[in-house]
Amino acid sequence: MIYFVTGNKGKFVEARAIIDDLEQRNIGYTEVQADSLEEVATFGIAEVMRKLASPAIIEDAGLFIDHLQGFPGVYSAYVFDTIGNQGILKLMAGVENRRAVFRSVVCYGEPGMEPRFFRGEMEGRIGYAPRGEGGFGYDPIFEVEERTLGEMSLEEKNRISHRARSMMALKEWLDLGRP
Numbered sequence: 001m002i003y004f005v006t007g008n009k010g011k012f013v014e015a016r017a018i019i020d021d022l023e024q025r026n027i028g029y030t031e032v033q034a035d036s037l038e039e040v041a042t043f044g045i046a047e048v049m050r051k052l053a054s055p056a057i058i059e060d061a062g063l064f065i066d067h068l069q070g071f072p073g074v075y076s077a078y079v080f081d082t083i084g085n086q087g088i089l090k091l092m093a094g095v096e097n098r099r100a101v102f103r104s105v106v107c108y109g110e111p112g113m114e115p116r117f118f119r120g121e122m123e124g125r126i127g128y129a130p131r132g133e134g135g136f137g138y139d140p141i142f143e144v145e146e147r148t149l150g151e152m153s154l155e156e157k158n159r160i161s162h163r164a165r166s167m168m169a170l171k172e173w174l175d176l177g178r179p
């Protein structure tokens with residue numbers, strides 16, 4: 001059994017559909033201000049290992065918008081909680097280049113072991129208005145081939161998402177016996 005330390009139920013449900021053996025723990029950790037998702041995760045997993053001392057993962061994810069030079073990126077959680085999807089749509093008003101990428105970095109820790117990282121990405125576009133009731137966070141404004149992630153079922157999102165890819169990479173490594 002592996003703990004997934006996150007306060008985000010949506011993330012957990014998506015990850016759990018790929019790796020059976022996960023249990024959500026919402027014990028929190030400090031998200032340092034850093035330039036990369038990896039750096040945030042490195043500090044996070046060290047803190048989690050001090051608290052839990054058992055196999056655990058954390059995940060840092062972010063939305064990187066081309067036209068905004070990668071913003072909100074590592075600030076995605078703060079930006080979502082402040083200006084939200086409407087704020088992003090405002091920043092993108094009248095912008096033609098709507099290309100964006102979701103990135104996920106999963107960090108696996110175990111007592112006495114160097115942390116391991118697993119990454120996933122998904123390309124898409126920022127829509128013009130929120131659509132769909134599914135998913136969480138930026139899902140209603142992120143389009144992949146005409147539909148937003150908010151309009152997809154969990155199974156559909158998990159066929160293409162950044163998180164599904166990083167979690168699949170973790171799963172493969174676990175299935176190989178953690179080489």
Ligand code: ITT
Nearest residue numbers: 006007008059060061062076077080136137138139
């Ligand atoms: P934890 O840190 O507790 O895991 P969090 O929601 O703060 O939960 P992140 O810092 O990784 O997680 O998330 C960055 C932001 O990006 C946050 O607002 C999420 O809602 C959003 N986000 C992450 N993955 C997403 C996805 O698959 N679809 C839509 N939004 C997503």
